[in-house]
Structure formats: C-alpha cells, structure tokens
Amino acid sequence: MSGDTFKLIIYISFGAILMNNFVLTNFLGICPFLGVSKKLNSAVGMGLAVIFVMTIASVVTNLTNTYLLIPNNLEYLQTLAFILVIAGFVQFIEMFMKKVIPPLYKSLGIYLPLITTNCAVLGVALLNVQNEYNLWQSALYGASAGAGFMLATIIFAGIREGLDLNDVPKYFKGLPIALITAAFLSMAFTGFKGIFG
Amino acid sequence: MLKEILIPIAILGGIGLFFGIALTIAGRVFEVKKDERVEKIRQILPGANCGACGYSGCDLYAQAVAEGKAEGNLCIPGTNVTAVKIGEILGIEVETQKTRVMRALCCPDVSKKFEYSGIKTCEAANLAYKGENTCNYSCLGYGDCVVVCPHDAIMMKNGAPIIDPMLCTECGLCAKACPKNLIQYVIGECGYFVACVSEDNGKTTNRNCKNGCIACKLCEKACEDDAIHVVNNVAIIDYDKCTKCGKCYDVCPKKIIKKFCSSY
Known part of the structure; x- marks a missing residue:
C-alpha cells in the first residue's frame, strides 16, 4: 500500500467520523439521532444498523x-434512482437476514426499515458522487459515516441517560434539554475541524 | 428528443421492475414459517405492552405462550377473558386468576422529621433516612407510581396515590416502582383492606402518624371467621377466609380498615 493511499484512508475515515460528523456537523439523520438515543442499548443497535446500511x-x-446513470447521461436522476436502489437492496438484505441469520435480524432488524430511506443514507450516496470517490473509497466513506453516526448517538444516549437523573427545570424536561445538549455536543465536534489544518 | 425521455423511463422502470421481481422471488425463497398460533394469541392480547406478564411486550409474551414457556393467565390487563381465549387457541385449560384490585395501603397524616431537598422522586427520597416523613413506612408522595403508570390511572391526593379502578388494568408497574411496597393487590370484587403497613409498635406508630395501625387487635377479636390477624404490629386480612362482614371495619378505632370495590 502506497503512502498516498494510506493518507487517503485516514483522511476519508477520520473526516467522516470526526470533522464532518454526519449528525453533529452536517445535520443529517437527526430523526433517528433523537429518536433512538434514549437508551444506550438501542443506540448501539441503531449505530450498527446504520454502519451496515450506509x-x-x-x-x-x-x-x-458508474454503470447505469453516467453512461446514459442521467446524473440528474441520482436522487430518485438512489432511493429506489437503497430501499430495494435493504429490503432484500432484511429478508435474507431473517432467514439465514435470525440472531442478527433480532438485534438489527427493527432498525433496518427505519433508516432505509433516511436522509443520512441518501446523503452518503450523494456525497460519494460529489467527492468523486471510487468503489472502495465510497464503501470506506459509508462505513466511516455510519461509525460517526454511531459515535454521536452513543455519546448522546449516555448523556441522556444521565440527564434523567438530574433535576431539570420542569419546562425543559425531556426533548428541550436533549436538544440543548445536542447543540453543545455539536459545538464540541466543530472543534475537530482544524485537525488536518 | 423522444430518446431523451424514453431512456430514463426505461432505466428507472427497469430498476423498479428488477427489484420488484427480485424481492418477490426473495420473499418466496427466504420465507420464514411462523407459528400461526403466535399471531392469533397476539391479536387477543390487549397490546398495552405494559410488561406485567414479565415479558417486554405483547409480541414476546404471545411467542412464549405458544411455545409453552409461559402460562396463559399472565396477561393482567386482558383479565380472565384473555386467559380463556388463549386456552381455546392452544387447546388447554388455563387456570383463571382471582378478581383483584390495586390499592395504595397508606393515607398518611404525618409530620416531617427533616427538610428534604434532593431529587424529587420517591426512590431518591427513600435513600435519605427512609424519607422525610416521621413514619418510615409511609407514602413519600413524590409520585413515582403516577409517572410509571401507562394508563394515567393514578393521581396524588392528600399525599397518597388514588388509583382509578376504571382506568387501572392491574399491570402492577406502580407496585414495582413504589420503594415502600405500599401498592398491593387486594383480592375480591368488593371487600375491606388495611390501609397501613407500618411494622412499628403501636406507640411509635401512634406518635408518627394519625392514620396508622396501632396493633390494638380489636379487629382480630371482632372477626368471627379468623380472617384478620395482627402480624408484625400490623393487621393483615386473609382473603381466603374473609366473608366481608365488615365487623373489623366497624371496630377499628383509627378507621384505617377501608372498603374497596373493583367498580369504583
């Protein structure tokens, strides 16, 4: 492996996990981020499912x-085609998992339909095109973006579990204080922006 | 011109068609055979997902019952009607449970032994010297049971929870949430229950709370059916023997033996 490739791997993966974290810097996938972060266990399950799907x-x-849209000059159909392909494929994998690996289906299965057509997943696909990544780079970017989502959700779930034990003012209880926390977390993550200078 | 329209249609349509056919085939190939009894039982269950059966949801309970891992009479919101129907599906006799009602066994009239200013939950308050009330067995009044109740059946009144029997499904979540074990089942359609659990001796109880069982044993003497006994300084009714004559109710000097009815 040449030095350049190695540099690129580091750049793509760390970039997607920390500097351009999907949830906290790009604000994609906020819905599952807020919805499934009440308990640490489900946050881990959701995180794994997101990595997988992405x-x-x-x-x-x-x-x-590469093989269908570009040769026919149909780049303008990307959004539509991507949603179709992702949804179909995830559906297929869900069926496959249910039959062949039931334990995995039990732990990830309930989250899969939730994120099939999520904006974060579509975002990953469109950003791949925008950044002109090839096949393996796309896969790496997808996995890293998922890992970034998982990291953010797990940190957030941990904080939210702690929040439950605190004496929060009445009108801030629940979602309001969670959103404020998310804002602080997002600010903290912007601190990673300067890593590669 | 026509080509520019037709090719995208063909390609997108093609993708759609491909996935449609592929998913249909996959649906056949990867079909997982389900026990149809699970689905039937699931439909009978109330779907409250209250967890009173000990499983984390109606789906899991239905599965456990169909597999024979659980008894058919554990669904409390569904009452005996559900139990009988489950028995019909599985072709077995399911033992029905007795009628019962949830009641909070305390109506505190206590003073404070110190000022508590910590987290406003019963569980937390209980950790600090068993709560701020002079009676260590009394209701703390922070309403953990109100919060945990999925059916909004509980409200706090005069420092103790009141359970609305019309809304209560007897799921028992409040009983688990109460750190003082004050919320308990009382058996029967109608009858009497002792609204105190203080195991302090009569003198201490009398000093701590105006509505406490002072273990005077008047009810024990009044009872003709040997159904009420003072054990550990508190009167306890044996619902198997109780004939609901109400003599203990009449004789109690503290008026802590109370009437209940499952309909109000």
Whole structure:
C-alpha cells in the first residue's frame, strides 16, 4: 500500500467520523439521532444498523451511478434512482437476514426499515458522487459515516441517560434539554475541524 | 428528443421492475414459517405492552405462550377473558386468576422529621433516612407510581396515590416502582383492606402518624371467621377466609380498615 493511499484512508475515515460528523456537523439523520438515543442499548443497535446500511448503500449506489446513470447521461436522476436502489437492496438484505441469520435480524432488524430511506443514507450516496470517490473509497466513506453516526448517538444516549437523573427545570424536561445538549455536543465536534489544518 | 425521455423511463422502470421481481422471488425463497398460533394469541392480547406478564411486550409474551414457556393467565390487563381465549387457541385449560384490585395501603397524616431537598422522586427520597416523613413506612408522595403508570390511572391526593379502578388494568408497574411496597393487590370484587403497613409498635406508630395501625387487635377479636390477624404490629386480612362482614371495619378505632370495590 502506497503512502498516498494510506493518507487517503485516514483522511476519508477520520473526516467522516470526526470533522464532518454526519449528525453533529452536517445535520443529517437527526430523526433517528433523537429518536433512538434514549437508551444506550438501542443506540448501539441503531449505530450498527446504520454502519451496515450506509456501507451497503454506498457500494450499490456507486455501482448504479458508474454503470447505469453516467453512461446514459442521467446524473440528474441520482436522487430518485438512489432511493429506489437503497430501499430495494435493504429490503432484500432484511429478508435474507431473517432467514439465514435470525440472531442478527433480532438485534438489527427493527432498525433496518427505519433508516432505509433516511436522509443520512441518501446523503452518503450523494456525497460519494460529489467527492468523486471510487468503489472502495465510497464503501470506506459509508462505513466511516455510519461509525460517526454511531459515535454521536452513543455519546448522546449516555448523556441522556444521565440527564434523567438530574433535576431539570420542569419546562425543559425531556426533548428541550436533549436538544440543548445536542447543540453543545455539536459545538464540541466543530472543534475537530482544524485537525488536518 | 423522444430518446431523451424514453431512456430514463426505461432505466428507472427497469430498476423498479428488477427489484420488484427480485424481492418477490426473495420473499418466496427466504420465507420464514411462523407459528400461526403466535399471531392469533397476539391479536387477543390487549397490546398495552405494559410488561406485567414479565415479558417486554405483547409480541414476546404471545411467542412464549405458544411455545409453552409461559402460562396463559399472565396477561393482567386482558383479565380472565384473555386467559380463556388463549386456552381455546392452544387447546388447554388455563387456570383463571382471582378478581383483584390495586390499592395504595397508606393515607398518611404525618409530620416531617427533616427538610428534604434532593431529587424529587420517591426512590431518591427513600435513600435519605427512609424519607422525610416521621413514619418510615409511609407514602413519600413524590409520585413515582403516577409517572410509571401507562394508563394515567393514578393521581396524588392528600399525599397518597388514588388509583382509578376504571382506568387501572392491574399491570402492577406502580407496585414495582413504589420503594415502600405500599401498592398491593387486594383480592375480591368488593371487600375491606388495611390501609397501613407500618411494622412499628403501636406507640411509635401512634406518635408518627394519625392514620396508622396501632396493633390494638380489636379487629382480630371482632372477626368471627379468623380472617384478620395482627402480624408484625400490623393487621393483615386473609382473603381466603374473609366473608366481608365488615365487623373489623366497624371496630377499628383509627378507621384505617377501608372498603374497596373493583367498580369504583
């Protein structure tokens, strides 16, 4: 492996996890971020499912884009085609998992339909195209973006579990204080922006 | 011109068609056979997902019942009607449960032994010297049971929870949430229950709370059916023997033996 490739791997993965964290810097996938972060366990499950779906989605959309859309000058159909391909593929994997690996289906299965057409997943596919990543780079970017989502959700779930034990003013209880916390977390993550100078 | 329209249509349509066919085939190939009894039982269950059966939701309970891992009479919101129906589906006799009602066994009239200013939950307040009330067995009044109740059946009145029997499904979540174990089942359609659990001796109880069982044993003497006994300084009714004559109710000097009815 040449030095340049290694540099690129580091750049893509750390960039997606920390500097351009999908949830906290790009504000994609806020819905599952707020919805499934009440308990640490479900946050981990959701995180794993997101990594899985994002990686798969990156690969299939990259293939669709290179072999179907670009040769026919149909780049303007990307959003539509990507949603179709991702949804179909995740549905297929869900069926496959249910039959072949039931334990995995039990832990991830309930989250899969939730994120199939999530904006974060579509965002990964479109950003892959925008950044002109090839197949393996797309897969890496997808997995890293998922890992970034998982990191953010787990940190947030940890804080929210702690918040439950605190004496929060009545009108800030629940979602309001959670949103304020998310804002602080987001500010903290912007601090990573300067890492690569 | 026509080409520019037709090719995108063909490609997108093609993708759609491909996934449609592929998913249909996959649906056949990867079909997972389900026990149809699970689905049937699930439909009978009330779907409150209250967890009173000990499983974390109606789906899991339905599965456990169908597999024979759980008894068919554990669904409390569904009452005996559900139990009988489950028995019909599985082709077995399901033992029905007795009628019962949830009641809070305390109506405190206490003073404070110190000023508590910590987290406003019963669980936390209980950790600090068993709460701020002079009676260590009394209701703390922060309403953990109100918060935990999924059916909004509980409200706090005069420092103790009042349970609305029309809304209560007897799921028992409040009983688990109460750190003082004050919320308990009382058996029967109508009858009497002792609204105190203080195991302090009569003198201490009398000093701590105006509505406490002072273990005077008048009810024990009044009872003709040997159904009420003072154990550990508190009167306890044996619902198997109780004939609901109400003699203990009449004789109690503290008026802490109270009437209940499952309909109000």
